[in-house]
Amino acid sequence: MRLLIMGPPGAGKGTQAKFIAEHFKIPAISTGDIFRANVSQGTPLGIEAKRYMDQGEYVPDEVTNLMVRNRIDDPDAVSGFLLDGYPRTQAQVDELDGMIAFTGHRLDAVVVLTADRDEIVTRLLQRAEVEGRADDTEDVIRRRQEVYAEETEPLIEIYRDRGILIEVDGMGEVSEVTQRIFEALDGLPES
Ligand code: AMP
Numbered sequence: 001m002r003l004l005i006m007g008p009p010g011a012g013k014g015t016q017a018k019f020i021a022e023h024f025k026i027p028a029i030s031t032g033d034i035f036r037a038n039v040s041q042g043t044p045l046g047i048e049a050k051r052y053m054d055q056g057e058y059v060p061d062e063v064t065n066l067m068v069r070n071r072i073d074d075p076d077a078v079s080g081f082l083l084d085g086y087p088r089t090q091a092q093v094d095e096l097d098g099m100i101a102f103t104g105h106r107l108d109a110v111v112v113l114t115a116d117r118d119e120i121v122t123r124l125l126q127r128a129e130v131e132g133r134a135d136d137t138e139d140v141i142r143r144r145q146e147v148y149a150e151e152t153e154p155l156i157e158i159y160r161d162r163g164i165l166i167e168v169d170g171m172g173e174v175s176e177v178t179q180r181i182f183e184a185l186d187g188l189p190e191s
Pocket of ligand 1 (some may be wrong): 009032035056058085089135
């Protein structure tokens with residue numbers, strides 16, 4: 001199973017990604033989490049990524065693409081994966097297509113969590129208090145929403161055109177959203 005989860009920052013992608021990954025016994029690969037781990041370990045990748053993350057901007061495609069390429073080459077991702085937060089640009093969509101085609105597989109589905117913008121800004125501000133993420137200040141939250149709307153939201157149409165898009169209402173209880181996702185995904189043929 002090769003899946004993507006998309007949606008605006010704060011829509012609950014990370015939370016749902018963990019449940020989906022467990023359900024299908026595939027790793028959930030979050031580019032944001034990998035960047036954050038590198039930032040906290042002070043690696044050269046982390047130092048580079050932090051400059052962008054702190055501003056709410058995207059890390060350059062070359063850096064992000066190489067990181068994902070290395071990660072999905074890991075043994076645990078050979079039979080499938082769920083990507084959370086990637087691809088976010090057209091160049092990343094193209095790169096991912098190449099990576100998957102190279103293995104002779106295809107993308108099975110793209111889950112998009114839809115969410116109300118005011119509601120998610122509130123959620124992100126709450127998360128900022130709990131987790132203390134450096135990119136959860138109000139200005140950066142707003143910038144991240146803008147960058148998503150400009151660069152990533154239009155990419156959803158690519159997957160709609162391919163007939164693999166699954167749109168799920170991301171509002172409501174976490175367990176309700178998980179249920180909606182499972183219902184949509186369980187009927188998919190295994191590739
Ligand atoms: P996230 O946790 O997915 O919201 O990601 C946090 C931050 O990491 C983003 O605001 C970006 O700065 C960076 N990031 C994560 N994924 C990507 C990506 N696919 N392309 C570029 N930057 C990314």
